[in-house]
Amino acid sequence: MQRGRDGMAANIPAAGWAADVVDFLSRNLPRNDEEDGWDHMFLTAYQIGCEALVALGQADETSRGTIPRKNARLPDELPRWDDLCVSVLRLAAQQRLLFYRLPDGSVPLATGDWGIYRIGAPPPPPPNIAAANGLGPAFATSEVLTVLRALGLLTEGRWTEIAETVFWRDWPEEWEMDFNSDPRFSDAVEQALATIPADIRAEMDKLVTITNTDVTAAVKRSASAAEETRAKYGPNASIGPPDTPEQARRGLEFLRRAELDWLFFRHWRLADGWLAPKEASKALEIFHDDLAIAMRRAVAKRLYPNLTFAAAR
Template sequence: MAVNIPAADWAADVVDFLSRNIPRGDGEEGWDHMFLTAYQIGCEALVALGQADETRWGALPRKNAQLPLELPRWDDLCVSVLRLAAQQRLLSYRRPDGSMPLSTGGFLIYRISAPPPPPPNIAAANGLGPAFATPEVLSVIRVLGLLAEGRWTEIAETVFWRDWPEEWEMSFISDPRFSDALEQALVRIPADIRTEMDKLVTITDTDVTAAMQRRAAAVAEARAKYGPNANIHPPDTHSQARRGLELLRRHDLDWLFFRRWRLSDGWLAPKEAGKALEIFHDDLAIAMRCAVIKRLYPNLTFAAAR
């Protein structure tokens, strides 16, 4: 599926936005991702853009930083910007009628004498709902080609499939573009990806027994350390160990798609995957994983679950 990506003069704007909005660490020496998804991906983007070096806690500005000759994927950087903007409450999504969504529990909470939230300044368009963004967010998403004339652009739609706002009450699963991408993913799956899938969906009794033994050893170690009266979860049963393995295998299957699949290009060759950011919690990649696994392994329902 071809995407008309805007000219590459957006990279400096992305760097500026990310560097100013990811929290700084103690002493202002670098950026601290605080183990929050938006900040983690933002730090990864700064590293991929040649502006920083990765650290255990985030990223450290690079001396004499310069953009790489080959930029990271445009769509991945768009997701990074949108997630950070939403995390910092610089971008908020509205319900289809433009109203604020109800918080968990069905209540809207305002401070006494607080002004009402501003109305949307981004109109619904191209399958996307209304939103409100601050001027700096409007500027960077406009340069990225996601916004034009106060409305979401056509190329913005599938970017949002990857981080779908619940407020918009929509679904992309039935979209023909998703269906077409599914068929292409099935017929063009690389041999190494299929081999890895076969491995991940196979859980043997030996695997379950090994998991039970690991858990039992961890429990014994904890009891030896904290005493027999400590409140420690007992060793896993066979069914508990299997459910735990199923969860881990789904996680690993998701990462195959996070790293090696994109809607516009399908399966990425290793060189192309090197330009991709590891956008985890990617709604579109997870949906495609579920659909692909359901078709390839119809009897292994655990592997196709979310």
């Protein structure tokens, strides 16, 4: 089955934005002073930011992040524009350089049991990004505004049309977005089902098949792990019982569902459908991708209607 189709390429801004992305990521990722590089701290936004610097030819991967690459240069073929947009948006929000506001422009109330507010603190600044094209208002620092404009996500103080589906991949709770009923998403589901490559379908079939042998092996692994822990810490150590077959099956379902997600993280994008191998090589591994997870759920629901775990969140 042929993969990929001409998607948003015509709408992506002209070359030049890559340098802005490199500058923003390199200045805002946490530094690792010991290695003179960047530390991802095992946080999603930082991990994806470090991955982006590597893909942009600016850094080499380490166990804790990245270090600057000698003779760094941009690759002849850049990573996917939409993936780099997500990396910038996630890092900006993580570093509190980008704040999403409620539809009326107000600041969301703190969630949880309690919040801390400084007495006499000035009110938060009003949004400087207006709602547009299905997206809500936001406030961004000047350096974030610069890189968003370079990426084509922002113009004249408003979100652009091409920004909308980028945000589907990491939608802010403040905007109460729901793309599942959008015709573009529905059409993409049908396209994904109609064009699923044979190797991807075979891998999905394999992942959703959990046999009694798989469950028995998982129970044995759990029992062995409990015995190893008891041998290490002594008979009086507080160690839970090994998994029952039901618990082992639920654990396998969770792991298989995560592996299904990774198939979509690596091989599917809204604009292009299933990625050809060359295009997949230019994709960043954007995990916790809300749009890819939603597509996995929709596709699995249609392909495996009797395996509810495959379409669960």
